[in-house]
Structures are given as structure tokens and as C-alpha cells.
């Protein structure tokens with residue numbers, strides 16, 4: 001895919017580089033070219049992607065760069081990256097239990113490793129390691145088993161003792177007398193974080209460069225089908241747009257789109273909240289998650305502590321959750337990291353995640369010919385963004401199951417071939 | 430944050446309640462003749478509307494009784510609260526999920 005990185009699109013954008021930075025400094029950074037155009041929608045396209053989050057933009061980019069399908073529109077009801085892409089806590093890892101999940105998340109992680117170069121956009125991808133804590137003897141034993149399974153799939157992961165954890169995370173409280181003592185954990189050193197907005201912007205800029213139309217403020221409100229029930233186009237808030245190949249990548253709103261298309265998804269929309277503290281000096285240079293206390297922590301480059309939690313229990317599209325989740329998460333944070341107790345919370349927010357019964361995604365054809373869905377990533381899809389877009393573009397371009405994505409069909413719920421990742425994904429991201 | 434009116438105890442903070450998801454889902458009455466597709470729908474497929482939704486809640490930190498709520502999932506406004514064995518107001522358009530219930 002190295003050649004996909006070459007700039008040869010119709011817009012002929014100049015590359016970002018240190019020289020470009022210096023040149024633009026001379027004009028007080030007032031003459032930077034727009035990163036993408038804002039074209040009027042055309043009456044028809046070879047392919048349409050509904051949803052301008054990271055996954056949708058990546059899909060469009062790979063349709064253009066890998067499959068040569070460049071007459072593509074991304075339709076976004078708000079602004080690109082304004083959904084979960086811009087709301088998540090940016091944890092990236094591939095240490096999932098089952099072979100199917102390992103394959104798709106590791107595919108994504110390998111793409112992350114070269115993505116800033118390929119897109120010519122600094123995604124601030126930082127492989128600072130991701131630690132998952134064990135708080136009981138049982139959890140530790142289960143973790144050992146998980147680590148062996150993950151290693152058999154060729155994915156880097158190591159068991160940590162309490163002392164190892166303390167060495168990597170000096171601010172952690174390893175007192176064995178606390179309610180949920182740290183009894184060890186495991187780490188994926190290739191895991192880490194990336195700048196979430198940059199992922200949307202980087203893919204958008206690169207896709208635009210290859211001719212993809214990124215159309216914001218354009219909500220899909222219905223689907224058009226031909227006499228045989230195959231897809232023909234979409235109704236949108238900016239008029240009818242036709243295409244015989246449409247992929248929906250709408251995260252929390254996937255069920256709403258499936259309703260419009262006339263079928264059901266095994267998906268429930270739930271709020272997932274996160275918060276950041278006021279910025280402080282660097283105190284933690286890795287990511288630490290804990291499934292038992294539903295809390296995880298990292299530090300942004302600006303110095304804010306980024307804290308995540310589990311989902312709210314109820315269905316919602318309101319992009320907000322309940323205060324008790326935040327109370328619970330902060331209680332856990334204060335016990336595990338006592339130095340945070342006097343920090344102020346800077347802001348909290350929520351996103352709507354598309355949870356699936358087996359905590360695994362759906363990357364699939366649908367009962368409507370020509371209509372594909374990529375959803376169900378729930379609480380943990382940011383890490384999958386490049387891989388998800390890559391395999392979904394392949395499915396859309398060739399209309400046959402992509403080898404990596406094949407297990408993630410909608411049909412699995414009927415056949416019973418669930419890929420139960422609750423242990424790896426239920427709380428953690 | 431939501432204030433949920435338990436039909437037995439009155440309005441309480443939502444942290445006192447456990448969620449039971451979509452209401453009025455009946456188990457297939459004749460398992461032997463139920464197809465894989467019907468089982469899948471019973472087990473895994475639930476409505477997920479953006480708008481009024483009939484759902485079950487349990488007052489876990491109170492009377493511990495189950496009851497029903499019709500709630501708008503977009504605004505969190507609670508439109509109706511009713512007991513087990515009762516039905517949603519037809520005007521809210523959230524009728525029972527399948528005919529067996």
C-alpha cells in the first residue's frame with residue numbers, strides 16, 4: 001500500500017512537511033490550503049459512504065487508494081469526526097482473545113504503524129503501551145490464559161507482576177489493603193494512543209486528494225430501492241443522491257439507518273462517557289485499564305488526565321449519560337491513583353456507542369443488495385479505524401466476504417457463531 | 430441523570446435502578462417449531478428506536494420490583510410508567526414487540 005501514499009489525485013495538494021511549515025510561517029499561517037474541498041453533492045456516485053467518522057472516511061480512502069473507486073461521496077449529517085471519532089479516549093491495542101478478533105484488530109494495528117506517513121498527516125500515534133490490571137487471583141489466572149492465547153496469534157503481550165506495574169506506573173497505589181488491590185496485569189507494548197481528530201482529518205484530506213467528495217451537513221433520511229429491492233440511492237437533507245453501492249458506517253445511529261432500510265440489527269445504542277482533568281505535568285506515560293473497577297486512565301499531550309468508564313446501562317441517543325457513572329469512575333480513580341484526588345474535572349462528555357450482543361462488530365452485506373453495514377464496534381472501535389475501513393472497502397468494492405471480515409457477518413447471530421469478546425471489550429476499550 | 434418514578438416508591442435517581450431493556454418480549458411458545466431465525470430474533474434482536482421506547486426497569490436499591498417505562502431515547506423524557514401486566518398507551522405508538530405478548 002506504500003504507493004497509495006503517493007500524491008497523484010486531482011486536487012494536487014502540496015505535502016505537509018517542515019519546509020511547508022517554514023514557508024507558511026512567513027505568511028503568518030494565513031495561506032494554508034484547505035485540507036479538503038466542500039463540494040455540492042453530485043446526482044450520482046459509484047459508491048456512497050454514509051457517516052463521516054474515522055471508519056467512514058477510512059472506507060472512502062481505501063475505496064479510492066486500493067480499489068481505484070474514486071467517484072465516491074462521504075455523507076455526514078453533522079461535521080466529520082463529530083461523532084465517536086472525536087469523543088473517544090483513543091486507546092489502541094490488538095490483544096483480543098479470539099482468533100477472528102485478533103486478526104481484525106492486529107490488521108488495524110499494523111496499518112496504524114505506518115499511517116502517519118501514508119496519509120502525510122501527523123496522527124500523533126504513540127505506542128506507549130496499554131496495561132490491563134488484575135484485581136483478584138481469579139482475574140490474574142484468567143489473564144495468564146488470555147496472554148497465552150494472544151501470543152499464539154503472534155501478538156505481543158506480557159504478564160506483569162504488581163512490582164512491574166508499579167515500576168511502569170509510579171503513581172499507582174499498590175497497597176494490598178484497598179478494596180480492589182492491584183495483583184498484577186498484562187501489557188501490550190505496541191498499544192497506545194493517537195490523536196482522534198487527526199485520524200478523521202488525515203483520512204479526509206487524503207481521500208479528498210484522490211477525488212472523494214466529503215459532504216457535511218448532509219443527513220441520510222431514506223433509502224431508494226429498485227424493482228428487485230436492490231439499493232439505488234439515498235434521500236438526504238440535501239436531495240436525492242444515487243448509487244448502486246452504499247456502505248453505512250454510522251456507529252450509534254446504525255439501528256436508525258437499518259430501520260430506514262427495512263431490516264433490524266442486533267444493536268443497542270448506549271451512552272459512553274469520558275472526562276478529562278485540568279492539565280498537569282506529565283505523571284503517567286502509558287495507558288492503564290481496569291475491567292474490575294470500570295476505569296481507565298492516560299495523559300494527553302496537553303497534560304489532561306483522560307479518564308474513561310463503562311457504558312450507561314440504558315438505551316439512548318442523547319449523547320449524554322448519568323452522573324453516577326462519573327462518580328463511580330472518580331471513586332475508582334482516587335483509590336488507585338491517590339494523587340488525582342484534588343484535581344478538578346475540566347469537562348465530561350458522552351458519545352452514543354453501538355453495542356452488539358457479543359461485543360464484536362458487524363462488517364457485512366445486508367438483506368438489501370448493494371447495501372453494506374459496518375457497525376457494532378461499540379465501546380472499542382477507534383483502535384480498529386484503519387483496519388475496519390480497509391476491509392469494509394474491500395467488501396464494498398468486490399461484493400464478496402473479505403477474509404478478515406468474513407466472521408463478522410450479520411448472519412452469525414442466526415448460525416450461533418458469536419465472537420464473544422466481553423472479556424476483552426465489555427468495559428475496556 | 431434521570432428521575433424515574435417507581436410506581437411503588439415514587440421518583441428516585443436512576444442510579445437506584447437496574448435496566449431490563451425492551452419490554453413485552455415473549456419467549457417463543459413452541460420451541461420445537463421455532464426456526465433458527467426466530468430464535469436469533471428472540472435472543473439478540475431488539476428494537477432500538479430514536480424516540481419513544483417501552484422498556485423494563487427494576488428498582489434495585491428500593492422495592493426491587495420490575496415495572497415498565499415508555500421513555501423517549503432522544504430526550505430521556507419519561508412518557509408513561511406502568512406496572513407488570515399493564516400495557517403502553519396506544520397513542521405513544523410503542524405497541525408490544527410481538528403478537529404473543
Ligand SMILES: Cc1cc2nc3c(=O)[nH]c(=O)nc-3n(C[C@H](O)[C@H](O)[C@H](O)COP(=O)(O)OP(=O)(O)OC[C@H]3O[C@@H](n4cnc5c(N)ncnc54)[C@H](O)[C@@H]3O)c2cc1C
Pocket residue numbers: 050051052053054055056075076077078079080081082083084085086087088089090091092218219220221249250251252253257272273274308349350351352353377378379380381382383384429
Ligand atoms: C467516550 C468514548 C470513549 C471511547 N474510547 C475508545 C477507546 O479508548 N478506544 C477505542 O478503540 N474506541 C473507543 N471508543 C469507541 C470508538 O469511539 C468508536 O467505536 C468509533 O469511533 C466508531 O467510529 P465511527 O467512525 O464508526 O463512528 P463516528 O465517529 O460516530 O461516525 C459515525 C458518523 O455517522 C454520522 N451519521 C449518523 N447518522 C447519519 C445519517 N443518517 N446520515 C449521515 N451521517 C450520519 C454521525 O454524525 C457520525 O459522524 C470510545 C467511544 C466513546 C463514546
Ligand SMILES: [Zn+2]
Pocket residue numbers: 435436437438439488491492493494
Ligand atoms: Zn420502588
